[in-house]
Amino acid sequence: MTGTERTDTRQAIMEATYRALCEHGYAALTMQDIADELDKSKSLLHYHFDTKEDLLVAFIEFLLExxxxxxxxxxxAPPEKRLEEFVDWFVFAPEEDDRTAFHIALLELRSQAPYTEAYREQLARSDRLVRETIVEIVEAGIESGEFRSDVDPESIARLVFATMDGARIRQATLAEAGYAAAVRDALYEYVLDDIVSAE
Amino acid sequence: MTGTERTDTRQAIMEATYRALCEHGYAALTMQDIADELDKSKSLLHYHFDTKEDLLVAFIEFLLExxxxxxxxxxxAPPEKRLEEFVDWFVFAPEEDDRTAFHIALLELRSQAPYTEAYREQLARSDRLVRETIVEIVEAGIESGEFRSDVDPESIARLVFATMDGARIRQATLAEAGYAAAVRDALYEYVLDDIVSAE
DNA sequence: GGTCATTGACTGACTAGTCAGTCAGTTTCG
DNA sequence: CGAAACTGACTGACTAGTCAGTCAATGACC
Known part of the structure; x- marks a missing residue:
């Protein structure tokens, strides 16, 4: 049972980190903030993770899982629906504050990736994972005949991902509510509708 | 001459800030770093700007100008060429390190905008400015008959801007050289070529 | 069954370092 | 001279990480 308990504590730390990130953001995040959310001492965090960086790398891994x-x-689900769900996943949080705060914190963390190889590696994994997901959806759509067959799934994946990521970032940093949804609509109008419509 | 000198010094501070940001990034940037680039004392910075935040707000304004x-x-220039130049401006820095470092620092700064109203205001101004620029290009293209007339310039501007911004951010944070150029190519293939080609 | 050793989880007090901002003064220059 | 530009020494607030030690649970041994 000790093994489970250790996992429990680590799980609890990850959840406390999530809450602390939502509340304070990444730049202002202290080990004390996480400890407070966990209702345990700061020392405990250092007992489980040598450094703050180690803890946060574990947190990104937790998110990826x-x-x-x-x-x-x-x-x-059918490709068209999967694609729509995926795109909407980005636009999410019309006013669901928790999620917005979290995405902002994640952007702050991402902005540190150029200086921290461990972050960069995890984020590169996440990039591959998301792009592969889109590629799979598009390939499935082509195979089933729902999508046009003369498009390159890799290109579409890159385009869709970059666009929605950019839209979400601009919305978050400008605090402008409808930004991401407006970009999503434009993405559908000028790109995805053409692809989804039967040839 | 005092007025000019004051401007000169402030100009020099802005340039020193640019260099310091490239070298250290935003998160790690200290007033001392800027002072070192300026070859003056840290106190001088506080003589011209009350706080670090004031200095950086002035720096964003400097960039906007x-x-x-x-x-x-x-x-x-003709709309098609202006559009191409604009899009390429984002992709810039195939390996021009200085510019990449600067964009990373700017991303870090942008990630603090949700917490700092003064940043947010300046960035909102910059967003409007860039989008208006794209809108103007597209409108000019429609008027001259070079672009298709059944597109909404505002939508296109939002889409192009979000896409290229996202692409540049992903390239910077993942340290993957070809990312932005690949997205640019996809953007042309699936969106812009359709718009630019005569109807 | 009771005592003793061991261990993992956890804590509080501490250290060492960083950095924005202050202030009392000096230099420069018109 | 007088004002603006500029400096160096200093402070206070803050924070990651350390360390000696507590406590409860587990297990071993007689």
């Missing part, structure tokens, strides 16, 4: 689970869930 | 100048320069 969650994404992988979610991805497996709706892998069986 | 530079962009406005540059924008005015090639306002007379």
């Amino acid at each position: 969650e994404f992988e689970e979610k991805r497996a869930e709706n892998a069986e | 530079e962009f406005e100048e540059k924008r005015a320069e090639n306002a007379e």
Whole structure:
């Protein structure tokens, strides 16, 4: 049972980190903030993770595992619906504050990736994972005849991902509510509708 | 001359800030770093700007003025060329390190905008400015018959801007050289070529 | 069954370092 | 001279990481 308990504590630390990030953001995040959310001492965090960086790398890994689970869930839906769900996943949080705060914190963290190789590696993994997900959806759509067959799934994946990522970032940093949704609509109008419509 | 000198010193501070940002990034930037680049004392910075935040707000303003100048320069070129130049401006720095480092620092700064209203205001101004620039290009293209007339310039501007911004951010944070150029190519293939080609 | 050793989880007090901002003064220059 | 530009020494607030030690649970041994 000790093994489980150790995992429990680490799980609790990850969840406390999530809450602390939402509340304070990444730049202002202190080990004390996480400890407060956990209702344990700061020393405990250092007992489980040598450094703050180690803890946060573990946190990104934790997020990736969650994404992988979610991805497996709706892998069986029809491509058009999967694509729509995926795109909407970005626009999410019309006013769901928690999620917006979290995305902002994640952007702050991402902005440190150029200086921290461990972050960069995890984020590169996440980039591959998301792009592969889109590629799979597009390939499935082409195979089933729902999508036009003369498009390159890799190119589309890159385009869709960059666009929605940029839209979400601009919305978050400008605090302008409708930004991401407006870009999503433009993405559909000028790109995705053409691809989805039968040839 | 005092007025000019004051401007001179402030100009020098802005340039030193630019260099310091490139070298250290935003998160790690200290007033001392800027003072070192300026070859003056840290106290002098506080003589001209009350706080670090004030200095950086002035720096964003300085950048905006530079962009406005540059924008005015090639306002007379044909729309297709202006659009291409604009998009390429994002992709810039295939390996021009200075510029990449600067964009990373700017991303770090942008990631603090949700917490700092003064940053947010300046960035909102910059967003409007860039989008208006694209809108103007597209409108000019429609008027001259070079672009398709059934597109909404505002939508296109939003789409192009979000896409290229996202691409540049992903390239910078993942340290993957070809990312932005690949997205640019996809953007042309699936969006811009359709718009530019005569109807 | 009771005592003793061991271990993992956890804490509080501490250190060492960083950095924005202050202030009392000096230099420069018109 | 007088004002603006500029400096160096200093402070106070803050924070990651350390360390000696507490406590409860587990297990070993007689």
